[in-house]
Amino acid sequence: MPRAINTSTSLRARRTRALRRLVGVIWALTRAVLIIGLSYVILYPMFVNISKSFMTPRDLVDTTVKWVARDFRISNVVENYRNASRLMDYPRALLNSIMLSLVVSSVQVISCSVIGYGLARFMFPGRNLLFVCVIITFLVPPQMMMVPMFLNFRFFNVFGLLGDRGMNLLGTFWPFVLTSVTGMGMRNGLLIYIVRQYFRGVSRELEEAAYVDGAGQFATFTRVMIPNAVPIMIIVFLFSFVWQWNDALWTTTYLGQAINILPVAFDRMMMSSHELVNIGNYKPMMANTGMVLFVAPLLVLYAFLQRHFVESVERAGIVG
Amino acid sequence: MKTRGLFRLGLERRRAFTGYIYVFPFIVGFALFFVRPFVQSVIFSLSELRVTQTGYVLKFVGLNNYHYALRVDPSFVRAFTETMVQTLTAIPAVLVLSFFAATLLNQEFRGRTLARVIFFLPVILGAGVLVRMGQQQLMLGEGTAAGSGILSGQSVRFLFARLRLPVGFIQYITDAVDRIPGIVNASAIPILIFLAGLQSIPGSLYEAAEIEGATSWESFWKITFPLLSPLFMVNIVFVIVDSFAAGNNPVVQHIEGIAWGRGIYGVSVAMTWMYFSAVGLLLLIVFGLLSRRVFYHE
Numbered sequence: 058m059p060r061a062i063n064t065s066t067s068l069r070a071r072r073t074r075a076l077r078r079l080v081g082v083i084w085a086l087t088r089a090v091l092i093i094g095l096s097y098v099i100l101y102p103m104f105v106n107i108s109k110s111f112m113t114p115r116d117l118v119d120t121t122v123k124w125v126a127r128d129f130r131i132s133n134v135v136e137n138y139r140n141a142s143r144l145m146d147y148p149r150a151l152l153n154s155i156m157l158s159l160v161v162s163s164v165q166v167i168s169c170s171v172i173g174y175g176l177a178r179f180m181f182p183g184r185n186l187l188f189v190c191v192i193i194t195f196l197v198p199p200q201m202m203m204v205p206m207f208l209n210f211r212f213f214n215v216f217g218l219l220g221d222r223g224m225n226l227l228g229t230f231w232p233f234v235l236t237s238v239t240g241m242g243m244r245n246g247l248l249i250y251i252v253r254q255y256f257r258g259v260s261r262e263l264e265e266a267a268y269v270d271g272a273g274q275f276a277t278f279t280r281v282m283i284p285n286a287v288p289i290m291i292i293v294f295l296f297s298f299v300w301q302w303n304d305a306l307w308t309t310t311y312l313g314q315a316i317n318i319l320p321v322a323f324d325r326m327m328m329s330s331h332e333l334v335n336i337g338n339y340k341p342m343m344a345n346t347g348m349v350l351f352v353a354p355l356l357v358l359y360a361f362l363q364r365h366f367v368e369s370v371e372r373a374g375i376v377g
Numbered sequence: 378m379k380t381r382g383l384f385r386l387g388l389e390r391r392r393a394f395t396g397y398i399y400v401f402p403f404i405v406g407f408a409l410f411f412v413r414p415f416v417q418s419v420i421f422s423l424s425e426l427r428v429t430q431t432g433y434v435l436k437f438v439g440l441n442n443y444h445y446a447l448r449v450d451p452s453f454v455r456a457f458t459e460t461m462v463q464t465l466t467a468i469p470a471v472l473v474l475s476f477f478a479a480t481l482l483n484q485e486f487r488g489r490t491l492a493r494v495i496f497f498l499p500v501i502l503g504a505g506v507l508v509r510m511g512q513q514q515l516m517l518g519e520g521t522a523a524g525s526g527i528l529s530g531q532s533v534r535f536l537f538a539r540l541r542l543p544v545g546f547i548q549y550i551t552d553a554v555d556r557i558p559g560i561v562n563a564s565a566i567p568i569l570i571f572l573a574g575l576q577s578i579p580g581s582l583y584e585a586a587e588i589e590g591a592t593s594w595e596s597f598w599k600i601t602f603p604l605l606s607p608l609f610m611v612n613i614v615f616v617i618v619d620s621f622a623a624g625n626n627p628v629v630q631h632i633e634g635i636a637w638g639r640g641i642y643g644v645s646v647a648m649t650w651m652y653f654s655a656v657g658l659l660l661l662i663v664f665g666l667l668s669r670r671v672f673y674h675e
Contacts, residue, residue, distance in 0.1 A: 091478075096495045175396050180389070190403075198656070202411070205413070206410070239410060299500070
């Protein structure tokens, strides 16, 4: 780019340049303020939570204590966490949550890849209609389906094959598995959409080369497309995992109180009449500690994988 | 050449058939887990539902459920309007904020990666969780000077009260400030979507504009804005759906309370239908108004 325009040394040119630089600096400052401000809004609750979970009840009332406890002692911290952990039945709840999220996201990765690929690459009548259906599943809010789905799984009976009363699938992981396998799970429509967009962006030459080399349809899919789709599969897995972990809607619908998973455990702790929760000052502390326990595994996950999360949308090519 | 079985159909037909196989799970799922519950929910909203040991019993009661929700139930209408107002005012805020934040995050500055990491956090923690944490601070009696910190509505209210501003005004500002965390957290995914869009605009467009003498203001409105308009569409739809389905607004909580708490399933489904017809109507309006204005590449 020709820069000759900018090197004139007349007074006017110099003033314009200085002015431009000043504007640039002002903008950089404004930008910094905005970004810092927004970051603060996002991070603040978390920091408060963590710091409060390190305190004793006395510190909560103490008005001179803001971030760090008066007598900061590791033993206090440990005690808080141990109490909360006991009240929430943390080990088991954690395990259940991990298992549920893992199962759901693994299944969803597979099903979304398959369905997305089918929608992206194959021409068959009704293809566009089907895609519209995918979008519709995302648009319709879950609350609408909540009651009917609950009943459907209570008396699960595929087209009357299982006899009169059907099976009661509530309280197990089966409703989750079944909905994920068929691409109807939570926010599944969005994930299928993403996968489809991605596969559309993969060049056709790859498939044709595979075909020429003698691969059948299925082999093309497993040997060529899937390895290519690893980035998007990771993204689907991560998103699905996180959403499932945080889900309190479908989990309460399908699992009720039967299986202990983290969101349920947390709520249960809050509503229990155990002494540690009921005595005024302890409650906020348990709440805070519980929150930290709830969120911690996700944060760990995020810390390791944040690159994938943050870059995900660009790779997914949602724009195309 | 003799061909057998599927191979008889020819390449295109065969591919079509294979396509059906790939999407078959979805078709099954859609029928079983969408269409069926959908139809069921319509029926449920028009009947009284009782769950028994061996199944459920439906008694057709026509529009009784709707009548109950609108006339008899003490809090539904109030919760409904409250939620509507709240969410409708939040949506433009979310859109404007995410657009702005995305353009910010697209520029190059030091710490950009860190900023992106932070902004993405609400998606991980679940927008609801962060807001719930924030709400808990206030609820659990920590709105005192020590506990709340800079961002609470309390401090703002305190300040304005000192200035002796009219009460209504103070209330309005306080409410707005209290909602900021919710809005910021709901902006996370839209920010991502906008960011992806911004990065797909070829830099050469901007360079060409600069050569032609456009200022950055002009190039923003003439290049960035129009090219991003399809994403505006996507984001509006997403934000609307997300905000209304969020689950921590009064209406939804009321509905869930009725369904699980009191077991009056029919009424809760009727309420859900009313709520979401309103949302659907809103979506249609938005679609109709905006699809003309969107700039499509093709």
